[in-house]
Amino acid sequence: MRAFVTGAAGFIGSHLCEHLLACGDDVVGVDAMTDYYDPSRKRRNLAHLLGRERFTFRRGDVLALPLDELLADAEVVYHLAGQPGVRASWGRQFALYLDRNVQATQCVLESARGARLYRLVYASSSSVYGDAEAYPTAETLCPRPVSPYGVTKLAAEQLCELYRTCFGVPTVSLRLFSVYGPRQRPDMAFARLIRAAFTGEPFPLHGDGEQTRDFTYVRDVVTAMRQAALGPWTGVANVGGGQRVTMNQVIAEVSELAAPVRVLGTPVQDGDVRHTAADISLARQAFGYRPSVGISEGLAAMVLAEREERWATEVAELAAHAAVPG
Ligand code: NAD
DSSP, X not given: OEXXXXXXXXXXXXXXXXHHHHTTOEEEEEEOOOSSSOHHHHHHHHHTTTTOTTEEEEXXXXXXXXHHHHHTTOSEEEEOOOOOOSGGGSGGGHHXXXXXXXXXXXXXXXXXXXXXXXXXXXXXXXXXXXXXXXXXXXXXXXXXXXXXXXXXXXXXXXXXXXXXXXXXXXXXEEEEOOEESXXXXXXXXXXXXXXXXXXXXXXXXXXXXXXXXXXXXXXXHHXXXXXXXXXXXXXXXXXXXSOEEEHHHHHHHHHHHTOOOOEEEEOOXXXXXXXXXXXXXXXXXXXXXXXXXXXXXXXXXXXXXXXXXXXXXXXXXXXXXXXXXX
């Protein structure tokens, strides 16, 4: 398959590109390298990809790139570019969320209308549900986001549905539930928690820690994306990890795997939901989705990756020190 990936330098996008290449696909990745978090992390994410045969990277904003031209050769588009983060989406920052989540998606869909795509896979979010009325939550439940971020993800998802029904653009929107794994965005809970375990700095825990999440390992997510791209089905489906875990359980696991975490109790943040849990039966039926990585295995992989990165940084610093004359 010839794949076009937006947000290729991001956390999930870089894993997706690796997975597609491993499956034998040709990949064109684009990314604006936004500064939502330190862009040097995105350059490191890309280091896993640049120079690989069958991978091409183009730096640029989806809103400014010549998408008609870029999509002319593509068979599948994976649209992951966006402005993530629930808490930062309040206030004046909302304009960025509108641009990068809503406008950018409409731009991709307009170009997709004229392209001969087999599939367009959009990275939607569990945040469209807000505080859901039932758990595990099925796609049939009415979405009621409780954050501006969730509102923009829902708007973009609705645009995908609109272009699918009006113009036949073959879209699949996957509502991803709390994705984790190596290279996770530094603002996300697991990345902050593991950092706290290694540095000894306190971990600010919002609320009582009994909030539950359906955490999904990044390898399962990128596998689901490609399965959805190749299958015959279009529409909106949940992609969750299949397991509900409290933050207190996660803190205990990380303390065991890395070092005891010092927890600092803080109030619940606006926009945070109390629970999430995905009903994944539709994804199972539609494209054979089956999550394969449980929380203990996934956390162990994340802790190992963090340990290796810290060692590599220490070794590089020691080498640089030793190289200084005198
Ligand atoms: P990320 O910030 O690491 O990746 C997003 C990438 O998109 C960034 O590298 C950014 O530079 C790029 N980007 C933003 N606007 C752009 C634009 N206009 N043009 C080109 N590039 C642009 O975030 P992530 O966690 O990898 O999330 C990827 C996608 O998945 C996002 O759309 C996010 O909303 C969605 N999602 C993520 C999660 C999660 O748990 N991480 C859950 C649900 C949905």
